[in-house]
Amino acid sequence: MNHSFHSADRATHLKIVVVALVAAIVVAGFGIAARTNADYSQTAQSTPVIKAGKPVAVTSAARSEIR
Helix, strand or coil: CCCCCCCCCHHHHHHHHHHHHHHHHHHHHHHHHHHCCCCCCCCCCCCCCCCCCCCEEECCCCCEEEC
16 A cells, blocks of 8 residues: 555556546536426516615614605
């Protein structure tokens, strides 16, 4: 067993690359699986528009004043 990455042979480097590739595939698969539960039927055009109401100013007297 090689304890140094620099003195490792070709088989050890290959094992490291394979483990990293498998880990990346697992992470990507988990991300894709988590995303499939999203609701694609609601788009930006079908969402209701929220309009601002009348402005309200709050004074230091702790009362609101409608302009």
